[in-house]
Amino acid sequence: MTTSETLDLSTSPEHIERLKENMEKVDSLSRKLVEIMSTKKQHHPGLDAPNHELFARAATSYWAEMLQNPAKMMEQQVEFWGKSVLNFAEAQKILAAQEGKEALETSPSDRRFTNPMWEKNPYFNYIKQQYLTNSEIIRMAVEEVADLEPLDRQRLSYFSDQIIHMMAPTNFLPTNPDALEKALETEGQSLIDGLQNLVADLEANNGELVVRLADESAFEIGRNIATTPGEVVYRNRMMELIQYRPTTETVHETPIVLFPPWINKFYILDLKAQNSLIKWVTEQGYTLFVVSWINPNGDYADVGMEEYIEEGFLTAFEKAKEICGVKQVNAIGYCIAGTTLSLTLALMKKRGDKSVKSATLFTALTDFSDQGDFTPFLQNDFVDAIEAEIGEDGILPSYIMARTFSYLRSNDLVYGPAIRSYMMGQTPPAFDLLYWNGDGANLPGKMAVQYLRGLCQGNAFADGGFEVFGETLHLRDVDIPVMAVTCETDHIARWSDCYRGVQQMGGRSKTFIVSQSGHIAGIVNPPSRDKYGHYTNADLKLDAPDWMAGATFNEGSWWPRWESWLKKRSGKQVPAREPGDSGYPALEQAPGSYVRARARS
Template sequence: MTTSETLDLVNSPEHIERLKENMEKVDQLSKKLVEIMATRKGHHPGLDGPNQELFARAASSYWAEMLQNPAKMMEQQVEYWGKSVLNFAEAQQALAAQTVAEAPAAKPADRRFGNPMWEQNPYFHFIKQQYLTNAETIRAAVDEVGDLDPIDRHRLSYFSDQIINMMAPTNFLPTNPDALEKALETEGQSLIDGLQNLVSDLEANNGELVVRLADESAFEIGSNIATSPGEVVYRNRMMELIQYRPATETVHEIPIVLFPPWINKFYILDLKAQNSLIKWVTEQGYTLFVVSWINPNGDYADVGMEEYVEEGFLTAINKAKEICKVKQVNAIGYCIAGTTLSLTLALMKKRGDKSVKSATLFTALTDFSDQGDFTPFLQNDFVDAIVEEIGEDGILPSYIMARTFSYLRANDLVYGPAIRSYMMGETPPAFDLLYWNGDGANLPGKMAVQYLRGLCQGNQFADGGFELFGETLHLKDVDIPLTAITCETDHIAPWHNCYMGVQQMGGRSKQFIVSQSGHIAGIVNPPSRNKYGHYTNDDLKLSAEDWMKGATFNDGSWWPRWEGWLKKRSGKQVAAREPGDSNNPPLEAAPGQYVRIRAND
């Protein structure tokens, strides 16, 4: 909208009258909002930020530095004052001249400030410049804080960045030109629609604010996502086991059992035909079983890693062997399921169970000595708060984990979507990946604490041993042929951390692959797209840095390379198998019942 068009609207009496009427509707919706928040159960405040000791230590260190080196601190303050005064002077000049000078070319582009008014309007230009000055000054002050250990420094940097992102002028209606322009254009209807979106999101999550990222009405599980044909051939309280229909006349004798993470749903690997790993695997001539985990409620409070291993992993492996009448399977574990598959393989080694011929790990951490981006959340104050949040209900609600992951990319996954939905009144996009991202799962309290305390904090699998079923399990116990697929820009399971775990595994036949892109796109990377390449290097004795320096870059998806490796471990060709057998008849069509259970059901 141009300035003249904006003035025409502002000077129109009819437009102003309709705007006032709509603002009265906004007031009514605001009252509804207050009612929802009044009945909100809430969550443990320790999940919203670190305890005050961190900030106290930082403040004490900053104060000590100021006393010891006051000249340096004054220099910083004077520099901040100078920049602020220059910002104000520039705004005054612009107001007088009714124009704004071009922003310095050295300043990085920021998608939040894409509206031309951030440069052309003196008011918005000053707000933006002062915000960037404030952000720069806060980050510089954090960098100057001494006498903090690396973990505290990491946490202080992270939480200061969260404050900086939260206070961006784009997050507030009076200082967001996009939202203000749309409010004028729509006579306030965009604000009404936005508040309705906000009320809807709060009601859907019992008063907790979880920004809806996708238009949920655009998708139906089993109809336009998760549509690969198959049958549920087994069900217990922990999982449904889906056997997919063959796509070839013959198949490899040894079947595949795929374990997805239980933090999210399995259909990330079957969003649509064009990028479905599940469909592609069956087309390569394999019998494929996929576990669909239960979305637990309070009845699962006492379920731990033991139940996931015994009633999930081991049961699925044994059922696949029984149905296919074979002695071994090839197993795949994705993310937390890859971590747990590794524990399961170590346990099977202790028991002398050779049911798994080879294993494939997708973005799976097994050595947690470097906590990476999750360092701020894996300290005792946060984990203690999670334990208290689990409390009597015995369940860690899905939104806690979803929020944690989202705030690692807050501008893209929190503030940007919130602005579009709540300020602009836009309907979220019909994007299948974002729909899946919002379809999270609760976690049993016992399992969550075991995972956080024993693996993430204690790093027991790599250091000292993880206790399970009376056995002490070590990474070196994982000694079967293995391929690990990791992703170059993965911030959830950084590839170099995954590499450290694979290095410590005991097998002699190990393949390590780094795909381009991140935690999802690097895995869901079909050959037909020819989008992301991958890195390979057979020398796993090198440091992660040297491994990458010496790696070969390969164009295209890693899928065919992995399939070539798997084929050698999958036996002869046999007649294609229909799902189930006489002892395990099909119970219902894929994708089954469990995948349809929502976190709030």
């Protein structure tokens, strides 16, 4: 339906009457919304913005600069006035143009402004152009604030960008033509549906606004995601150990033990058969164990990195060895589990434990000297607020970490989904990756603080040593063969930062790969898709830019290259192993019970 047809329809008496009726329903839902928000549990305000001292320093510096160099400030203001007047003139030009005449494209390509009305309608065109102008001036002002330390400038830039994104005209109904057209076309039903979506999301999260990214009714763990056959063969308070069923007559003697991050669930590696790394590994002839972590509650307040290492990593190694009757395993650690696997390997070196033959690290940071996009959140004011939020409950709620990750890509993961769900009344898509993204886990308070203070802020593992079980662990203690797989556009664990950590490891056999794409798609990249390639370079003495400059680009997935590397460290062929044995009978079918526990704020 065209805009003119929509407007014609909206003028009919019947349409107006139905629209009024639906607006009364909107009012009723609004009252429900207020009731929910009034009972919302408040989180620590320090989690929402940096300490006011940052903005005060910036304002003071800006004021001092204006006094010292008023001509420069006036030049900026005159430029702002000039652009504003030109925006208004362009709106008048469009208004005066003949109906149907094409308007010129006057702004950079931006997915938020794809509706033709942003160009052809003088009202929306002016709003858009003025928003873009305001955004440019704010960024320029931040860039030119003098006397700020680089860290403060980076934080100020990040949070000013967040304000810019939040104030986009697309985020407000009166200035969003897509939402207005939808409301007219549906006689207001889209607004009712949107408010119902909003109320449902708030009720599901105790009043905390967590935008639902996927249609949760479309997925069921164990039915259409996480379906690779296997059995839970061991369980303790920290994890379930899943052994997957073989798909070949023989397997390599040395089993694999895979540790996913405990911030999210393991089934990112088993979403569906077509892109399941777990399924693919079994098809290559390996015995695969995967750890499924507990989703902790208040009973886990005093659980730290030590418990994850002892009752998670070391226990999983021992159980896999006993079940398979071997002396060594190969290990995989993804993200924070790769960081902790590296700590575990350093501890095992101190103890003379040679149970792990090789380690594969997926997007794992071990040197935090440059904190990348997370720098704004890893300063004392935010970490202090996290400690305060943990408080008496002893748990860091999952939504806090999820929100932090989401705001690194706020237009894609916050505002865009909110507009579609709450303004347009659309049901979130049935997208398995987004379903997984919303299925987070709580973090034990002690572990979260150890990780943030000791590793992220103190960079103790790479600088000075990280204390665990009375041992001081260093990156150089990791001396077994390592392959590190990183991702080119990863904004969570930048490949160059991962590279710096691998360089400091003490082993002579180190392989480094950079996959195309990001933190998830670069890892979940099956050969059958033939979508993303990867970079290799054997010279790990180079700094990161030179390593990439001299790297070879390889078409296709890195999975086969990794499997060729792993095969050399996996021993002879033995008869395929069924899950468990007489000492460890199957407790239940994969994916087990722990993975099904949902975290709510």
